[in-house]
Amino acid sequence: MYKSQKVGAIIVAAGRGERMGGIDKIFTPLGGTSVLERVAAVFNDSPYIDHFVIVLTQDNLARGKHLLADKNLTKLVKIVPGGVRRQDSVEAGLNALPLCQWVVIHDGARPLVTSKLIAEVLEAAQESGAAIAAVPVVDTIKSAGEDNYVKSTLDRSHLWAVQTPQVFRFDIIKEGYAKASGDVTDDAALVEALGIRVKLYMGAYDNIKLTTPADLALAEVLCQRKEG
Amino acid sequence: MYKSQKVGAIIVAAGRGERMGGIDKIFTPLGGTSVLERVAAVFNDSPYIDHFVIVLTQDNLARGKHLLADKNLTKLVKIVPGGVRRQDSVEAGLNALPLCQWVVIHDGARPLVTSKLIAEVLEAAQESGAAIAAVPVVDTIKSAGEDNYVKSTLDRSHLWAVQTPQVFRFDIIKEGYAKASGDVTDDAALVEALGIRVKLYMGAYDNIKLTTPADLALAEVLCQRKEG
Numbered sequence: 001m002y003k004s005q006k007v008g009a010i011i012v013a014a015g016r017g018e019r020m021g022g023i024d025k026i027f028t029p030l031g032g033t034s035v036l037e038r039v040a041a042v043f044n045d046s047p048y049i050d051h052f053v054i055v056l057t058q059d060n061l062a063r064g065k066h067l068l069a070d071k072n073l074t075k076l077v078k079i080v081p082g083g084v085r086r087q088d089s090v091e092a093g094l095n096a097l098p099l100c101q102w103v104v105i106h107d108g109a110r111p112l113v114t115s116k117l118i119a120e121v122l123e124a125a126q127e128s129g130a131a132i133a134a135v136p137v138v139d140t141i142k143s144a145g146e147d148n149y150v151k152s153t154l155d156r157s158h159l160w161a162v163q164t165p166q167v168f169r170f171d172i173i174k175e176g177y178a179k180a181s182g183d184v185t186d187d188a189a190l191v192e193a194l195g196i197r198v199k200l201y202m203g204a205y206d207n208i209k210l211t212t213p214a215d216l217a218l219a220e221v222l223c224q225r226k227e228g
Numbered sequence: 229m230y231k232s233q234k235v236g237a238i239i240v241a242a243g244r245g246e247r248m249g250g251i252d253k254i255f256t257p258l259g260g261t262s263v264l265e266r267v268a269a270v271f272n273d274s275p276y277i278d279h280f281v282i283v284l285t286q287d288n289l290a291r292g293k294h295l296l297a298d299k300n301l302t303k304l305v306k307i308v309p310g311g312v313r314r315q316d317s318v319e320a321g322l323n324a325l326p327l328c329q330w331v332v333i334h335d336g337a338r339p340l341v342t343s344k345l346i347a348e349v350l351e352a353a354q355e356s357g358a359a360i361a362a363v364p365v366v367d368t369i370k371s372a373g374e375d376n377y378v379k380s381t382l383d384r385s386h387l388w389a390v391q392t393p394q395v396f397r398f399d400i401i402k403e404g405y406a407k408a409s410g411d412v413t414d415d416a417a418l419v420e421a422l423g424i425r426v427k428l429y430m431g432a433y434d435n436i437k438l439t440t441p442a443d444l445a446l447a448e449v450l451c452q453r454k455e456g
Binding site for chain 1: 362366370372373381386390416426439
């Protein structure tokens with residue numbers, strides 16, 4: 001049972017944010033509190049998390065450390081620089097984590113994650129060793145050929161759009177990364193490639209990833225709703 | 229060439245809006261102008277549209293007619309009641325349209341559509357007789373088995389999320405509807421079933437469908453950006 005095992009978390013916030021039009025999203029305030037502080041606080045306050053690390057770009061490292069220094073984040077063990085590719089950043093996080101049996105990987109750009117969702121995905125991972133938050137796809141999805149004509153309309157009843165948190169047994173995700181090759185944008189795919197079954201757990205449509213300036217505006221509204 | 233042919237449009241706004249928490253989205257103001265007025269104005273002002281009909285729920289019919297009565301919508305030929313299913317509403321629209329060679333079908337809940345996008349999808353439809361606005365999928369998409377374990381990770385490089393406007397040659401969409409069976413949520417699929425090739429044309433991520441109250445808040449922000 002994971003309740004007697006250690007749970008570490010990696011908050012990955014080392015992306016370039018190319019669609020943000022020059023805004024550094026992790027330092028942008030939402031309801032008066034920066035995205036980075038918000039997401040760090042959720043993990044710090046979660047009773048299921050024993051410790052966590054944050055991965056930032058080299059450029060943001062000093063500012064991030066300064067920002068979080070006096071926030072009483074007792075479970076934050078380290079803030080480390082990421083790499084060029086997402087997988088380099090996740091690996092930097094894995095290497096910085098103290099001993100743990102479970103790892104929760106979370107996008108720093110999803111500040112609306114809740115402690116409840118973290119706990120539930122962790123629980124969902126117990127059976128096979130891997131579970132990820134995801135939501136059923138609501139749009140009609142079509143696949144296209146090279147000429148951009150429709151090839152087929154997918155049956156969306158079985159399709160899920162992946163989010164984070166994603167939870168893996170530590171040894172599994174380590175092995176996944178050890179065997180990774182090429183460009184990895186999806187941690188769960190590495191685990192699937194090992195033959196491990198990955199459980200899809202119902203995330204939240206509100207658990208958006210901040211990608212564009214409009215997403216920041218939406219997140220602001222969602223925060224206001226949540227916080228009354 | 230469609231430039232010498234008539235183009236009709238159907239604005240379908242007869243959904244129940246079950247995820248809106250009691251808000252009637254089509255009458256909700258965005259930037260001071262209701263969703264219904266906004267979308268009607270875009271179609272009325274498009275130089276490519278000759279005439280259009282609007283499909284509302286029976287309950288909204290009187291209010292919608294009253295709202296639009298003095299808006300100088302010279303191309304609006306009729307406001308008709310829809311049916312229980314989406315396909316009943318689209319068919320009511322098709323039956324209400326004056327003679328035309330092309331039909332543009334548009335969700336009334338996508339008020340951020342532009343005249344430019346309508347023109348471009350119409351142009352894209354010329355080759356095969358059918359084109360639809362869509363955007364490349366940005367999320368990682370996985371398909372699940374009955375047990376909600378991941379079955380496969382889809383190659384999203386060929387996946388598109390469908391939007392509207394959708395443009396069809398009139399005779400094609402009529403035939404598609406004549407042969408339709410079961411519950412139809414996707415007009416293009418009916419046309420694909422006839423063996424007609426459907427072109428995917430790059431829509432806009434801003435061209436959102438208002439589904440939840442948060443979408444209304446996002447649309448408000450997007451309107452502000454657009455309108456300066």
